[in-house]
Amino acid sequence: MVANRLRKNMRNLSRWLRSENIRCYRLYDADIPEYAVAVDIYESDRRLVHVQEYAPPKSIDPEKAQRRLGEALDAVREVLEVGDDQLFVKVRRQQKGAAQYEKLGASGEFHEVSEGGCRFLVNLQDYLDTGLFLDHRITRSLLAKLARGRHFLNLFAYTGAGSIHAAHGGAASTLTIDMSKTYLDWARRNMALNGFTGKEHRYLQANCVEWLEKASPKQKFGLIFLDPPSFSTSKRMQTVFDVQRDHVMLIRNCMKILEPGGVLIFSNNLRKFRMDFEALAEFVIEDISRKTLPRDFERNPRIHSCWKITF
Numbered sequence: 001m002v003a004n005r006l007r008k009n010m011r012n013l014s015r016w017l018r019s020e021n022i023r024c025y026r027l028y029d030a031d032i033p034e035y036a037v038a039v040d041i042y043e044s045d046r047r048l049v050h051v052q053e054y055a056p057p058k059s060i061d062p063e064k065a066q067r068r069l070g071e072a073l074d075a076v077r078e079v080l081e082v083g084d085d086q087l088f089v090k091v092r093r094q095q096k097g098a099a100q101y102e103k104l105g106a107s108g109e110f111h112e113v114s115e116g117g118c119r120f121l122v123n124l125q126d127y128l129d130t131g132l133f134l135d136h137r138i139t140r141s142l143l144a145k146l147a148r149g150r151h152f153l154n155l156f157a158y159t160g161a162g163s164i165h166a167a168h169g170g171a172a173s174t175l176t177i178d179m180s181k182t183y184l185d186w187a188r189r190n191m192a193l194n195g196f197t198g199k200e201h202r203y204l205q206a207n208c209v210e211w212l213e214k215a216s217p218k219q220k221f222g223l224i225f226l227d228p229p230s231f232s233t234s235k236r237m238q239t240v241f242d243v244q245r246d247h248v249m250l251i252r253n254c255m256k257i258l259e260p261g262g263v264l265i266f267s268n269n270l271r272k273f274r275m276d277f278e279a280l281a282e283f284v285i286e287d288i289s290r291k292t293l294p295r296d297f298e299r300n301p302r303i304h305s306c307w308k309i310t311f
Contacts, residue, residue: 002028002035002075010079016295024113024122026134026296027080030054035072038092040134041080042122044111049082050124052092088124104128112193116141118164119193121186131159131186135303136227138292139267143225144169146263150222153177153257155208160187162225163201164194171223173200179207209241212253220259226250230270243268248279251309255283264309267292271302284310 009027017025028039036054041047051073056065069089076087090104110121115137122130143152143162148170154163157176160183167174174196178184184205191201204211208228228250232241243250247268254264277285286308290301297303 001032002072003079005031006039006075006079013296022115022137022296024115024132024134025294029297029300031299035068037069037072039076040130042111042113042124042130044113044122047080047082047086048111048124049076049080049087050130051076051087051089053089054092090128092128116144116165116168118161118168120159120161120164120190121193129158132161133158135294135297136161136267136292137294139265139304139306140165142288142292143223143265146223146265147171150262151175151220151259153221153224155212155224155226155254156228157187157225158183158227160184160190162227163187164190164196166223166225167191167196167201168194173202175202175204175221177204177206177208177211179205181205209246209250212250212257215253215257217256220257220262222259222262224254224258224262224264226254226264226266228268230268230273243270244273247273248276251280251283255309255311258311260311262310265306266309267304267306269304273305275305275307280309 006028013025013027023043024041026038026040028037030036030038036056038052040050042050053069073087073089076082105126107125109125110123113120113122113132120132122132124130140161144165147166149172152163152166152171152174154160154166154174154176157163157178160176163174163176176184176187178187184203188203191197228241228243230243251264251266258264275285288308289305292306293301293303
């Protein structure tokens with residue numbers, strides 16, 4: 001069943017992938033409930049396959065779950081014609097507290113991939129996520145289109161993919177902020193890989209929530225990308241962050257440093273997120289979630305929500 005579905009999905013996506021020159025994409029996302037895995041393809045110097053098993057509920061017999069995972073992996077090997085050295089497997093379960101930042105391995109192995117004329121380093125072994133959120137492909141393209149001549153701020157920047165697209169689109173400057181030194185160093189490497197090494201491209205290791213609260217209104221940006229986690233705790237944070245509870249505060253603080261005529265792109269991955277329009281009534285808020293949903297994620301329309309906010 002899984003092999004047939006993989007073949008069907010590949011047939012359905014192949015023409016689109018070629019026409020859009022997409023090299024990194026999701027092929028399968030728990031299409032068959034019994035085989036609850038996500039299969040992502042990364043075309044580097046060779047085909048690499050990243051498989052994430054969604055942790056089965058406790059009601060499922062562990063042996064049966066393990067057998068189904070094995071069957072899914074056999075189907076991936078057969079249909080995609082990859083060996084074990086091209087296959088990377090992880091179990092994705094809800095992460096709490098410091099666990100969401102822990103390394104899974106220490107291979108230090110990076111692979112170069114491309115998207116929209118930009119180059120990125122991904123790591124398929126050492127972390128739960130690879131360094132490139134595939135569901136934000138259209139969002140990053142939008143940043144590139146909006147960035148020309150503008151000062152760009154990337155908050156909760158992760159590995160800096162948004163900054164790369166903004167710089168590629170002609171941003172006057174970029175400021176990339178993340179709390180993790182590991183991810184900020186990764187962002188620097190990504191930017192350098194694309195030739196963006198000038199002084200106009202800055203990096204800051206900081207708690208974005210606290211930084212926004214203290215940011216001077218005199219420091220203005222024409223384009224801001226705000227992509228916080230759903231929840232977050234760490235040794236560097238004094239309190240638990242909750243995007244549903246805290247998004248009004250975050251957006252208000254971003255709008256204080258947004259230039260007149262500027263644009264804030266706000267996104268998050270909380271499936272039940274609800275925008276508080278009443279508390280933000282003075283702003284123009286456009287829901288662009290559907291517009292930014294890539295074709296390879298259409299089976300999972302709640303993968304993210306995305307909003308364009310202006311004055």
